[in-house]
Amino acid sequence: MNDKPSDAAILAWARLMKAQRMALNAVESDLKAAGFPPLSWYDLLLELHRCGSRELRPVEIEGRLLLEQHNVSRLIDRVERSGYVVRRRCKEDGRGQLVALTEEGHALMQAMWLVYRSAIERHVGRHFDDKDAETLATLLGKLITPAVTP
Amino acid sequence: MNDKPSDAAILAWARLMKAQRMALNAVESDLKAAGFPPLSWYDLLLELHRCGSRELRPVEIEGRLLLEQHNVSRLIDRVERSGYVVRRRCKEDGRGQLVALTEEGHALMQAMWLVYRSAIERHVGRHFDDKDAETLATLLGKLITPAVTP
DNA sequence: AAAGATTGAAGAGTCAATCTTG
DNA sequence: CAAGATTGACTCTTCAATCTTT
Numbered sequence: 051m052n053d054k055p056s057d058a059a060i061l062a063w064a065r066l067m068k069a070q071r072m073a074l075n076a077v078e079s080d081l082k083a084a085g086f087p088p089l090s091w092y093d094l095l096l097e098l099h100r101c102g103s104r105e106l107r108p109v110e111i112e113g114r115l116l117l118e119q120h121n122v123s124r125l126i127d128r129v130e131r132s133g134y135v136v137r138r139r140c141k142e143d144g145r146g147q148l149v150a151l152t153e154e155g156h157a158l159m160q161a162m163w164l165v166y167r168s169a170i171e172r173h174v175g176r177h178f179d180d181k182d183a184e185t186l187a188t189l190l191g192k193l194i195t196p197a198v199t200p
Numbered sequence: 201m202n203d204k205p206s207d208a209a210i211l212a213w214a215r216l217m218k219a220q221r222m223a224l225n226a227v228e229s230d231l232k233a234a235g236f237p238p239l240s241w242y243d244l245l246l247e248l249h250r251c252g253s254r255e256l257r258p259v260e261i262e263g264r265l266l267l268e269q270h271n272v273s274r275l276i277d278r279v280e281r282s283g284y285v286v287r288r289r290c291k292e293d294g295r296g297q298l299v300a301l302t303e304e305g306h307a308l309m310q311a312m313w314l315v316y317r318s319a320i321e322r323h324v325g326r327h328f329d330d331k332d333a334e335t336l337a338t339l340l341g342k343l344i345t346p347a348v349t350p
Numbered sequence: 351a352a353a354g355a356t357t358g359a360a361g362a363g364t365c366a367a368t369c370t371t372g
Numbered sequence: 373c374a375a376g377a378t379t380g381a382c383t384c385t386t387c388a389a390t391c392t393t394t
Contacts, residue, residue: 053318053321053322053325053326054317054318054321055317055320055321055324055325056325056330056333058328058330058333058334058337059320059321059324059325059328059330059333060317060320060325061333061334061337062324062328062333062334062336062337062340063223063320063324063325065336065337065340065341065344066216066219066220066223066324066336066340067220067224068266068340068344069216069340069341069343069344070216070217070220071266072266072343072344073213073216073343074217075266088384090384107354107355108354108355108356109353109354109355116218116221116222116225118385118386119354119355119356120355120356120357120385120386120387121384121385121386122355123355123356123357124356124357124384124385125384127356128383128384140354143353143354143393143394144354144392144393144394145353145354145355145392145393145394146353146354146355146393147354147355167204167205167210168203168204170205170209170210170213171203171204171205171209172203173343174205174209174212174213174216174343175203175205175206175209175210175213176203177342177343177345178208178209178212178339178342180206180208180209182339182342183206183208183209183211183212184208184211184212185335185339186212186215186216186336186339186340187208187211187212187215189328189332189335189336189339190212190215190216190218190219190336191215191219192327192328192332193219193222193223193323193324193327194215194218194219194222195327238362240362257376257377258376258377259375259376259377267363268363268364269376269377269378270363270364270365270377270378270379271362271363271364272377273377273378273379274362274363274378275362277378278361278362290376293371293372293375293376294370294371294372294376295370295371295372295375295376295377296371296375296376296377297376297377
């Protein structure tokens with residue numbers, strides 16, 4: 051509780067917050083300008099696409115998207131209302147649901163990726179050469195490992 | 201519109217989003233567990249403290265916190281309702297307001313910093329030696345520069 | 351009782367419109 | 373009309389409570 055971070059660590063923290071907000075705002079803004087829904091919708095569609103069967107249980111989505119149960123539930127609500135996913139009963143576990151990607155969802159995902167991809171390049175990629183991008187990814191990776199001292 | 205980012209850039213983007221969310225969640229969670237309000241309150245109090253006179257106009261806060269006008273307005277609403285800042289008339293410009301730090305606000309800022317600081321160390325600092333923290337800060341700095349090709 | 355999932359109500363962010371002053 | 377700031381309505385997130393099934 052009393053450990054003090056170095057000045058370098060404080061600066062890294064502050065810039066992590068600021069750089070992420072700026073990059074995310076810029077990318078979301080590009081998607082919106084192209085008439086697309088928020089990135090969170092894409093994230094959901096992509097996870098469903100990635101999993102082979104194109105369907106997942108909310109509890110699995112929860113872990114992959116770093117969202118809480120109720121937020122997953124409401125994200126699915128919105129995306130389902132627009133017809134990009136559907137909810138089905140889960141036969142193995144009566145408590146559970148299955149969320150499945152629709153054809154429209156798959157098409158939206160692909161269309162968004164074209165805009166998303168160029169937004170990543172414009173707002174992130176263009177600032178780094180490959181070596182720097184790798185270094186950045188490696189350093190950020192250290193924050194993603196869930197290792198925390200008890 | 202058609203430039204493709206490298207794989208390294210895509211990975212850096214994805215990890216920037218994930219690492220920031222994990223770090224912010226962890227730090228906010230520590231502040232909350234200690235009974236404190238959200239980080240956005242601290243950001244506002246700190247800007248007022250930093251500016252010498254301890255008062256700023258909302259339009260200045262807007263630029264420093266990367267928030268939009270209406271969001272600044274509502275942040276000030278909440279923080280003022282709790283007594284940590286006060287709004288005053290701006291004499292030079294009848295359209296404007298002045299937001300001033302109260303004693304309670306100053307005290308809250310200092311109390312929060314103790315918890316905030318150790319949270320930064322626990323969730324960010326401890327993962328890096330000084331050299332890595334500096335490298336990370338430098339790389340993230342490239343995303344903060346507002347340079348965008350027209 | 352624990353796990354999966356949803357819901358109502360409150361908190362915070364966003365959009366468009368508004369009000370006041372320069 | 374433009375700039376500073378606020379407001380109403382809507383969306384999204386968060387909290388606590390709830391419901392169902394294991």
